[in-house]
Amino acid sequence: MTLKVRVIASNKTVWDSVADEVILPSTTGQLGILSGHAPLLSALDIGVMQVRPQSQKDWLPIALMGGFAEVDADEVTILVNGGEVGTNINKEEAEKAYKQAEDRLGKVSADDREEQFKATQALKRARAKFQAAGGMVQR
Numbered sequence: 819m820t821l822k823v824r825v826i827a828s829n830k831t832v833w834d835s836v837a838d839e840v841i842l843p844s845t846t847g848q849l850g851i852l853s854g855h856a857p858l859l860s861a862l863d864i865g866v867m868q869v870r871p872q873s874q875k876d877w878l879p880i881a882l883m884g885g886f887a888e889v890d891a892d893e894v895t896i897l898v899n900g901g902e903v904g905t906n907i908n909k910e911e912a913e914k915a916y917k918q919a920e921d922r923l924g925k926v927s928a929d930d931r932e933e934q935f936k937a938t939q940a941l942k943r944a945r946a947k948f949q950a951a952g953g954m955v956q957r
Contacts, residue, residue, distance in 0.1 A: 819892065821837050821838070821851065821892050823840055823893075824896065825867070825880060826898070827900050832880060833878075837872055837894075838852075838872055839852055839869070839870040841867065842867050842882075843946075844863065845863045851894055853892050855892075857889060859886065859887070859888050860887050861886055863884060863942075864884045866879050866882070866904075866950045867896070878905070879950040880901055880950060881901060882896070882898045883901060885897045885899055907951035909951040909952055912944070912947045912950075913948055913953050915947065916941075916948040922940065922941075
């Protein structure tokens, strides 16, 4: 049995196909979904979703920028603030953006909570894109 998986952002459909398995970056940790999964609604964190397309061995990484996932009757609908398939991300540009986001966070004053939050979110987004592109992150 398979899952019908749709990843939808406000401006585009990021991915729409069938898969054998999905691993989602939920706000409480990674969440694995197989066919026959119980109905579920979960908040998603910024991170990398892994999907194994139907009858394939290799996993496809998709960078997600937070959102929600609904599982019902072997259909997984993922509504996200943004998303990008890893094979469509330029790895060198993603690595540069990740390093810039790390530098930005490192320069933020400990007293400036708003800027710390913004820099942390920017780092999480950059990390997700870099990881989805195949980059290795050391944290």
